[in-house]
Amino acid sequence: MVVGDVTTGTDVLVVGAGPAGYVAAIRAGQLDLDVTLVEKDAYGGTCLNYGCIPSKALITATDVAHEASHAEEMGIHADPAVDMAGMIGWKDDVVDQLTGGVEKLCKANGVNLLEGTVTFDDENTARISHSGDGQGSETLEFEHAIVATGSRPIEIPNFSYEDEPVLSSKQALDLDSVPESLVVVGAGYIGMELASVFAKLGTDVTVIEMLDSILPGYDDDLKRPVKQRADDLGIEFEFGYTASEWEDTADGIRVVADPAEDIAADGGAEAEPVESESLELDAEKVLVAVGREPVSDTLDLEAAGVETDDRGFIESDSRARTNVDHIFAVGDVAGEPMLAHKGSAEGQVAAEVIAGEPAAIDHQAMPAVVFTDPEIATIGMTEAEAEEAGFETVVGEFPFRASGRALTTGDSEGFVKIVAEKEDGYVLGAGIVGPEASELIGELGLAIELGATLEDVASTVHAHPTLSESVMEAAENALGHAIHTLNR
C-alpha cells in the first residue's frame, strides 16, 4: 500500500520515540495536548533497544555466571555453562516487554503514533516518509515540534560497522556466540561496560584508549577500583594509542594501533609510557566505542530555521527551546550529558513549557552512572568543582569494607564520598564506587534537590544492614562523628 500525500495537523509533533521523545509525548498527552509521536525504527529508541537496557541485561547475566564460578569462599563450587543464544533471548524478552509497554503507555495517554522518518519542510510543516508496506509520504502541520532524534555511534576511519568483524555497541549486544578474543577501541563507559561483559564470558579482551586512563572525566579515586577489577578480570589495556586500521588474518583479524599524537592529560595514574612503535593486536572481532554523535543532519533542520553547533548538537535553553521559539530539542541531540534520564527530564520540561507551565531544566542534580564492576555513580559537584565555584567544602567518606551489608554480599570494594558546603553543611555533590552505586546515588540526588544538609542525611535512620547506611556514615564522617570508620 502506498500512502498518498495527505496533509494532517497536530499541536505537538515529537520526532523520535527514545526516552526523551516518548516521555515528552506521554507528558504532552497527560496535559491534554494533541500530540503525534513519529518513530522510524523502534519504540524506546537507543536506550531500550540497543543501549541501557540490553547492556544492563547482559551485565547482570554475565555477573550471575561470573559470581557463581567465583563463589568458593562462600562454599559454592559451580562451573556454569553459558548458552549465548539463551542469554540473548532473555535480553530480547526484557527489551520486548519494555518497548511494548512504551507503545501501550503512549496509546493510553492519547498519543497518536506514526511510523516513518521525519524531515522538515518549513518551521510549521514536516514530511513523514514511510517505508515497507506503508511506503510513500504524508505532510504534517504542527504548532510545536519536539526534536528527540538521539545519537548514533561515531565511526572512525577504516572501521566501518558494515564490515563483519567490526562491531558497534549495538552489534556487540546481539552476538550469537562468544568471541574468543576482542579488541575494544575506547575506554569510555560503553567500552568499559562491554569489556567487562565479554571478559566475564571468557573472551580475551584488550582495550585501546588514546588517553592515559579509563573513563575520562571521572575522578581518579573513583575509577581506581574499576581499573583494578578490570585487571583482575584479565583485561589488557593499551593507553596512548589510536586504532588506525585492521586486516584479515588466517585466524581472524589484526588491529593496528598507532601512538596517539596528543595525549590529553586526564590525571590517570595507570598510563604506561607511550611507545613510539605501532601495535598489532590479533583478535576475532573489534568493538569500536569511541563516543556518539547527534542525529541532526538527516532532518533538514535548515528548512525549519533550527541551528546546530559545530558538533551538530541542537542548542536549546533551560526550557528546551531552540532558536526557533516553538521548536524544542531534547535528549542526546540537544547535547551532553548523553544519558537517558537527562533526555526524559528535558522531554517533560518541553511538554510542560508547551502547555504553558513554568517548567525549566536543572542540571545540578543530574546523576551519571557507569555500570562497570564495581559501579561508579556521581551527582552534583566534585570537591574540585565545588572549590572552583567558590565554596569552602567539607568531605566525608565511608569505605564499603566497613559496611556489614557489603561484606555479606561478598563485594566490599569502594566507598561513598559526600561533598558539602562547610559552614551550613549543604550537600553539594557525591561520588560512589562500589556495590549498587547506581541505586545509592538516588538518595544523594534527593538531598541536593531538597537542599538537605549533612545533618539531615546523618540523622535519617537507615535500615540495618543495608548499603545505604554507608551514605549516612559518609555524612557523619564529614561531621566528624561516623561510628564505623575513623573520623578525620
Ligand SMILES: Cc1cc2nc3c(=O)[nH]c(=O)nc-3n(C[C@H](O)[C@H](O)[C@H](O)COP(=O)(O)OP(=O)(O)OC[C@H]3O[C@@H](n4cnc5c(N)ncnc54)[C@H](O)[C@@H]3O)c2cc1C
Ligand atoms: C551501549 C549503550 C549503553 C547505554 N547505557 C546507558 C545507561 O546505562 N544509562 C543512560 O542513562 N544512558 C545510557 N546510554 C545512553 C542512552 O541510550 C541515550 O542517552 C538515550 O537513548 C538518549 O535518548 P534519546 O531519546 O535522546 O535518543 P534515542 O534513544 O537515540 O532515540 C532517538 C529515536 O529517534 C529516532 N529517529 C531519529 N531520527 C528520526 C527521524 N528523522 N524521524 C523519526 N524518528 C527518528 C531513532 O530511530 C530513535 O529511536 C547507553 C547507550 C548505549 C549505546
